[in-house]
Structures are given as C-alpha cells and as structure tokens.
Amino acid sequence: MFDVTCFVGAGPLASSTPAALGELLRRSGVTSAAVSPMAGLFVSDPTVNDVLRDLPPFFVPVPIVDPRWPPRVLASYRKHPAVRVVPGSHGYPASEARALDMPVILQMRVADPRNLPSDLPLPEVEVAEAVALSPMVVTGARAHELSPILTATQALADLSLAEQPDVVRRAVATFGADRLLIGTHAPFLTPEAARQKLLAARLPQASFAALTSENAARLNFILR
C-alpha cells in the first residue's frame, strides 16, 4: 500500500524520526510512502526540507514549498515527483501555487481545528481555493469536500481525513478508483485507520490495486 501523506521530523503536535515512521507505517501495511517535512506544515522555510536528505528508499521525498520563494530555490525541487503546498498555514491564496512549474500536492488541512491549541491557528484551505488551484493531488479533504473538488478538477484525492461509514466504497463508486489515493496522515493519525477503511470497503481487486499502488505509479511515485 502506497501512502501519499505522511510527515517526518519534529513539530508542535506530533514528531517522528524516519526509522520510527517507517516502522509505524510498515506495521499497518504501507510498503512505500511520499513523505514531507513536519516542520514545513507550520513554517515557510526552505531549510525544513533538509530532513528529507538521505532517507531510506522506503520513502519518496516530497518537499514542502512556498510559491513565493525565489525561482532559484524552487528550481532545486524539480527532481522530485511532486511538491506539497500548505497555503493555509503559510498564508497565501492557494491559486498562487499555480505558478509552480511542477506537480503539486495540496494539503488542505493539518488537524481538527477544534482540538488545536488556541495559540497555534492552522487555517484550512477552502474548497473554492482547491478548485482554483486544480492541483495534481488534494490531501486532507473532508468527505463532504471530495465531490466539489473531484467534480470540478482533474485532481486525485487521498482519503486520509475523509471519514464516514463506507467512505472508501462510496468514493470509489462516485468518483472512480482512478481518482483516489491512500494517505495515512501519520504520525498525526494512526496509519491503521487508513488500512481499516480500505479493508472495510472490500473493493474488487482492480480498484484495490488502483488505490494502493497503480495510481501512485501513474503519478511517478512508484517505479513500475
């Protein structure tokens, strides 16, 4: 199972080392993961991506970038299959990331705002902003946000923060297996949740393969 959404390094809400994160993910059936720097969810600073250097091959590094950074800095990330943007906490309109000349993963939110410390606001990305950006992948959408985003764009979406009974089965039936990815949102969330959601859907083999590996391969996260 390929995981399109996990984070490594230290942060105010959760932290993980590459070794600990890898072990955590493997325990719940993840075989490879697109990982981004934890600190990048909270601050706009190119140095946060240093944590992605020298990771074991289990991880596909996905830097977190800010489209307002100098072009020279942004160009250094073109070697990656994608970059992640978090316009909510970095404080710019998501549509500004259209200027990035590389595949973009849009992180819509980090955590349930009700449970966040009052001195750690993490603004979320509105559906209209996600549609305006029309990224390659949307991660962290809630279940009710999937339809307006996937209907109006060509994006794929992960189901890391989409939760309702039968969420995977309903999403596959509504949008098609080729539009969906599995994300764990670890180490904020238990990766076992992604696996249990997927297993509960009892998908046909072709749909299961699409969600767990084929779509990720199509996006160049996994070598075929």
Add this chain to the structure above:
Amino acid sequence: MTIIDAHAHLGSGFPPWRTNDVAADLVATSAEVGISRTLVSTLGVDGLLSHPTPSELRAANDITAAAVARFPAALAGVVYLSPEHPAASLDELNRHVADGPFVGVKLWIAMRANDVRLDRLVGRIEELGVPVLQHAWYKTVDGFPDESTPSDVAELARRHPGLTIQMAHLGGAGRRGVADIAPHKNIVVDTSGGDPVLGEVEYAVSELGADRVIFGTDAPIRDPATALAKVLHLPPDSRDLVLSGNARRLYGRLPCST
C-alpha cells in the same frame, strides 16, 4: 473476539449511506467490521436536537425503541434525556429503563454536566443502576453553548460517586481531559471523538487503566472501521477489555449472549 460499540446513534440527522434505513445500514456496517452489539441513542427526529422538547424526546426515543425491537441481537437502547425537562425525562427513564429494555442514558448538550439541576434526574438514574453516556469535549473553536468539558463531568462524578459515567470523546478530551477524570473511578472514557489520533487510546489506557477505557464509534457521525483502528494495536488483554469486557461489566442490562 466480541466487540461492543458503546456509543452510536440513530435518527434522521445523518444521511443514510446504503439504503434509506439508518438502523439497517448501521447494523450491516458494524457487523462487517466485527461489531456484534451497538448501543444506540437518537438525538432527534428532525436532526440532532440540543434542546429537545418533551414531545421531541419521546419521539426520538421511540425511534431507538423501534430499532432495538427490530434488531434485538445487534442493538441495545440508550435513552436520550434532557435535564431541562426533568419530569418528562423521568417519565422517559421509567418508560425505557425501569419498565423497558434500554441499558443506559444519554445526556448531550442541553445543560452542563456540573449543573446542580441534573441532580434529581441523576439520582433516579443511580437508583436504576445504569450508566450515563455524557457528552464532553475541550474545544478551542466551534463549541456549543452549554457543552460540557471533562472538568464538568468530573464534578458530576464527584457529586454522584454511585453513578457510572461513560464520558464521550476521548478524542475531544485529550490529555487534559484524561487528567481531569483520572481521580474519579466512576468515570470511564470512550474512544470516540474526532480523527483517529495516533497514541491517544494508548495514553488513556496508561493513565486510567484499561478497565476505564471503552470502545465507542460515534457512528454514523464517524466510521466504525476507522474507530476500530484506534484500538487494534493495544496489547491483547487491554484490547479485550476496551472492546468488550468493560461494556459487559458496566452495562449489566446487556443480554448475556452479548
């Protein structure tokens, strides 16, 4: 392994997800992930009613009663009461618990749990020996008026040491909420509430003991499969208590076959 979901809901406040029948959908979905018994309450006929009138309470509980009668092997009823209407709530308590098959009481957000106006109603609940499922959350935004915090629940437990309280939403209580209830042995916390945050159930078990953490999904607001994922990596002894042993101990009215 037997699994008892001690916190779920029926009613029309939720969009059905397979058919036009929430009770049937809930029974089927729960069974598919291995849940053999689900404790259900209904918080309103037309949506979730935070301040139900007496007639709205009766109508909501009628939905629960009908579903329990329809699925007696899979569901158990929890009666929704409102301390804003003590006489009507006592009537409902007698109708469904004293003279009926329901196994517990649900209190939501009509009044904070530490309000002394709860005392008359809670006294009768204590007499009947059934647990109260009390909503609680520590929210920094989007809170409801009169919504209880774990601290409020702790005060209720202190005033009523003979009452068993299932505090809802470990995911909303957080470490502060666990600390609030830790001294009060008559409170257990259920595993529902928000996203499946890594390590929160393990933390509650370490601080409270496995005998004070009880499995609840809050379905259909949340997903039973995701809720189950929160507890699957507990050590087997703790996991068995959380998933079924504690519910059997606390909810003495559950059929022996559960």
